[in-house]
Amino acid sequence: MGIWILNAAVLNGGNELAAKHVLVEGNQIERIIEAGTAPDTSGHTVIDAQGKFLAPGLIDMHVHLREPGFEYKETIATGTRSAARGGFTTIACMPNTRPVTDTVETLKYVLNKAETEGVVRVLPYACITKNELGRELTDFEALKAAGAIGFTDDGVGVQSAQMMKDAMAKAASIGMPIIAHCEDNTLVEGAAVSEGAFARKHGLKGIPNESEAIHVGRDILLAEATGVHYHVCHVSTEQSVRLIRQAKQIGIKVTAEVCPHHLLLSDEDIPDSMDANWKMNPPLRTPRDVRACIEGLVDGTIDIVVTDHAPHSEEEKARGLQLAPFGIVGFETAFPLLYTKFVATGEWTLQFLVDKMTRLPAEVFGLPWGILEAGRTADLTLIDLETEKEVNPAEFESKGRNTPFTGWKLKGWPAMTMVEGKVVWSE
Ligand SMILES: NC(=O)N[C@@H](CC(=O)O)C(=O)O
Ligand SMILES: [Zn+2]
Numbered sequence: 001m002g003i004w005i006l007n008a009a010v011l012n013g014g015n016e017l018a019a020k021h022v023l024v025e026g027n028q029i030e031r032i033i034e035a036g037t038a039p040d041t042s043g044h045t046v047i048d049a050q051g052k053f054l055a056p057g058l059i060d061m062h063v064h065l066r067e068p069g070f071e072y073k074e075t076i077a078t079g080t081r082s083a084a085r086g087g088f089t090t091i092a093c094m095p096n097t098r099p100v101t102d103t104v105e106t107l108k109y110v111l112n113k114a115e116t117e118g119v120v121r122v123l124p125y126a127c128i129t130k131n132e133l134g135r136e137l138t139d140f141e142a143l144k145a146a147g148a149i150g151f152t153d154d155g156v157g158v159q160s161a162q163m164m165k166d167a168m169a170k171a172a173s174i175g176m177p178i179i180a181h182c183e184d185n186t187l188v189e190g191a192a193v194s195e196g197a198f199a200r201k202h203g204l205k206g207i208p209n210e211s212e213a214i215h216v217g218r219d220i221l222l223a224e225a226t227g228v229h230y231h232v233c234h235v236s237t238e239q240s241v242r243l244i245r246q247a248k249q250i251g252i253k254v255t256a257e258v259c260p261h262h263l264l265l266s267d268e269d270i271p272d273s274m275d276a277n278w279k280m281n282p283p284l285r286t287p288r289d290v291r292a293c294i295e296g297l298v299d300g301t302i303d304i305v306v307t308d309h310a311p312h313s314e315e316e317k318a319r320g321l322q323l324a325p326f327g328i329v330g331f332e333t334a335f336p337l338l339y340t341k342f343v344a345t346g347e348w349t350l351q352f353l354v355d356k357m358t359r360l361p362a363e364v365f366g367l368p369w370g371i372l373e374a375g376r377t378a379d380l381t382l383i384d385l386e387t388e389k390e391v392n393p394a395e396f397e398s399k400g401r402n403t404p405f406t407g408w409k410l411k412g413w414p415a416m417t418m419v420e421g422k423v424v425w426s427e
């Protein structure tokens with residue numbers, strides 16, 4: 001007794017779609033056949049996928065689920081439901097919870113919650129330093145053994161070069177990646193938006209591009225010295241893209257990610273109302289940086305797309321641009337945004353976008369998911385590429401409603417999400 005997904009449009013490279021029937025048995029893709037042949041569906045569940053696009057389940061390697069400690073912002077239950085609604089089947093959660101994930105105990109708590117209450121696969125990161133304070137390394141071996149997939153102090157940059165070098169050497173010695181939030185605090189000092197037109201117009205202090213790029217440059221040198229796999233979080237500046245491109249050219253083991261908002265919005269789009277739903281870290285940069293990030297993604301300098309889903313409460317985001325916390329939600333708009341603005345416009349192929357959100361994140365982190373073929377785990381996402389709908393935060397499964405994309409008219413909405421052969425969300 002399995003599930004037949006009938007007449008799904010499956011990618012054949014580029015923008016070419018072919019109609020296929022897909023049989024899922026247990027947690028696996030059992031068979032994929034040409035839609036011309038009628039399968040015997042007796043005794044099986046049937047899902048009619050006519051007119052919809054079937055993709056490998058989306059993978060998001062940078063998300064905040066907020067549990068433990070900030071359950072008023074999000075929980076593993078609501079965060080994974082939000083991921084499922086966005087078409088994601090595997091997500092990697094950041095350790096800046098309360099307590100932070102710097103011990104085996106907290107890591108096990110997250111894994112256990114994900115197992116009992118999560119609807120998609122959750123892979124946890126652990127902290128580089130205790131309490132993310134940048135002073136003392138966590139127990140990398142023990143955290144790896146307990147299930148951490150990499151080390152990061154996301155939310156803050158590791159300020160000391162020596163500490164980062166020690167972390168990289170240790171991570172390299174046990175074959176684990178360092179995932180870096182790149183930010184030099186001495187160059188930020190309380191600013192809420194990027195240096196640029198918006199800051200100038202409103203007389204605000206700005207966050208300069210170098211606050212990110214200085215860490216990227218420093219860490220590339222340290223990665224070269226230690227041989228670690230170094231992964232750069234949420235790239236947002238032209239300078240970071242340039243440094244990563246050069247590092248890749250000389251064979252340094254560096255990979256990078258970018259978020260939809262840094263590909264679609266610049267500081268010039270921030271409304272004069274100073275709505276804090278436009279505040280995130282790194283901040284929206286100049287149009288020139290946006291172009292550089294797009295070019296970097298297209299030429300492979302930036303490997304993958306992540307959401308950096310960062311829910312906050314309405315009360316927190318109502319404190320105004322200067323006082324509100326950094327971060328926006330991302331799961332439930334990521335694919336429709338990029339599909340509508342880059343694929344439907346003809347700039348990218350559908351295959352390119354899907355690869356950046358499935359096969360490539362799996363490849364970068366050595367994961368077995370992200371590919372749609374017989375014998376693979378049945379992590380699948382069915383997507384409606386035709387129906388246009390407005391972004392409406394009231395419909396979000398996430399507790400977070402903090403998005404700058406409210407009202408955007410988009411296509412490419414996920415219609416059904418399956419994890420290990422089980423439908424975990426459907427329209
Ligand atoms: N991106 C954000 O603006 N915020 C993240 C932290 C982070 O990703 O650095 C958060 O935890 O809220
Ligand atoms: Zn970060």
Ligand SMILES: [Zn+2]
Nearest residue numbers: 094154155308
């Ligand atoms: Zn983050």
